[in-house]
Amino acid sequence: MELTTQDSNRLRIEFQTEPIGVLEALNSALSVSAQIELDNVLPGATDGQWLEFFTITAPEVSNLVPILDEIGRIEPVFVQPASSISNTFYVLTFINGHEPRPTAILLAHDAVPHRIIVQDQDMTIVASVTSWQKLKTLAEAIERQHRSFELVGVTETNEMSFPLGGSILKYNLQGKLTPEQLTIIETAYQCGYFEVPQQATAEDVAQELDICQSTLSEQLRNAQNAVWNVLFGDRIR
Numbered sequence: 001m002e003l004t005t006q007d008s009n010r011l012r013i014e015f016q017t018e019p020i021g022v023l024e025a026l027n028s029a030l031s032v033s034a035q036i037e038l039d040n041v042l043p044g045a046t047d048g049q050w051l052e053f054f055t056i057t058a059p060e061v062s063n064l065v066p067i068l069d070e071i072g073r074i075e076p077v078f079v080q081p082a083s084s085i086s087n088t089f090y091v092l093t094f095i096n097g098h099e100p101r102p103t104a105i106l107l108a109h110d111a112v113p114h115r116i117i118v119q120d121q122d123m124t125i126v127a128s129v130t131s132w133q134k135l136k137t138l139a140e141a142i143e144r145q146h147r148s149f150e151l152v153g154v155t156e157t158n159e160m161s162f163p164l165g166g167s168i169l170k171y172n173l174q175g176k177l178t179p180e181q182l183t184i185i186e187t188a189y190q191c192g193y194f195e196v197p198q199q200a201t202a203e204d205v206a207q208e209l210d211i212c213q214s215t216l217s218e219q220l221r222n223a224q225n226a227v228w229n230v231l232f233g234d235r236i237r
Contacts, residue, residue, distance in 0.1 A: 009156050009157060009158050010128055010129070010130055010156070010157055010158070010159075010160060011128065011129050011130075011131070011132065011134075011135055011154055011155070011156060011157075012114075012126070012127075012128050012154070012155045012156075012157050012161065013111075013126070013127055013128070013129060013135060013151065013153070013154050013155075014124065014125070014126045014151075014152040014153045014154075015124070015125055015139075015142075015149060015150060015151045015152055016122045016123065016124050016125075016148075016149075016150045016152060017102075017122075017123050017125070017142055017146040017147075017148050017149050017150070018121075018122070018123060018146045018147055018148050019102075019118045019121075019122075019123040020100045020101075020102060020123075020145070020146055021095075021099040021100040021101055021102075022052065022071075022073060022074055022093075022095055022099055022101075023036060023038065023102070023116075023118050023123060025071050025073055025074075026054070026056070026071070026118070027118045027121065029067050029070065029071055030056070030058050030061065030067065031058065031059070031060045031061075032120060032121070033058075033059050033060065034056065034057060034058040034059070034060075034061070034119070035056070035057045035058075035117060035118070035119040035233060036054055036055075036056050036117070036118040036119070037054060037055045037056075037115070037116065037117045037118075037233070038052065038053075038054055038102070038103075038116040038117075038164070039053045039054060039055055039164070040052070040053040040164065041053075041101065041103050041164070048096065048097035048098065049094050049095065049096065049097055050094070050095045050096075050097055050099075050101070051077075051092065051093070051094060051095070052092075052093055052095050053090070053091070053092050054090070054091040054092075054093070055082070055088065055089070055090055055091075055233055056088070056089045056091055056233075057087060057088040057089075057233035058087050058088075058089070059087050060087070061087055062087065064079050064089045064091065065079050068091070068093070073095075073096060073099065074093040074094065074095055075093060075094040075095075076091065076092070076093045077092040077093060077094065078090075078091075078092050079091050082232060082233065088232060088233040100145070102116055102123065102125060102146075103116070103164070105138075105141055105142060105145055106125070106127055106138070108141070109129075109134060109137055109138040109141055110129065110130060110134055111127045111128065111129045111134070111138055112127055112128045112129075112160070112163050113125065113126075113127045113163060113164040114126040114127055114128065114161050114162070114163060114164060114176070115164065115176055116164065123146075124152070126176075128157075128160060128161065135154070139151070157179075159179075176226070176230050177223065177226050177227070177230075178226075180219070180223075181219070181222065181223035181226055182223075183209075184209070184216070184219050184220050184223045185220070185223045185224070185227070187205060187208055187209055188200075188205045188220060191204055191205050191208055193205050202216055202217060202220075205220075
């Protein structure tokens, strides 16, 4: 791929590539409908070990433990169902430090990871870089290590979203929702739209945002769905 160099503010990027390391092993062990999100990466207590925290949604799996045991390259610490109505699990594992990790190549090129998801054989990464030149260098490095790099979108921004690993819901939402989605939800909240009884109607919120009511309804539903996705993973259809 070709990227031109130009002066810019921080770039929020989204791209797809092939999963590597434990993410690739998990993806191969689960069905194609599964979604694996890497929530956090921490150095372990001993050299050569890392802790990785995942949210895994696997519609066809009721017990994830036997599948994890078969992989052999990970040591599960705990596997906890996210709820009683969905096949979503929170998984904490020890990982061999020599396993390739997408976060390693991102940090090596000064990219800040915000979200890493594997689904349908693809790994989607949302990250921030400081310049177009950094993006170009990162893309070339990922093409060498992962064999592919498909840029999905780039947004210039003056703000830095919270990085991967925010354990507080506020930080997770800030990193995983778009600024527009956060604005819609915050405006509706500040207007009293979610109060019982309602302190503001949809028309009031739409006027505050200077958009039509039908646009507000659609954008608010999308924003709310994004919040539920952060909490519970993809809805099982």
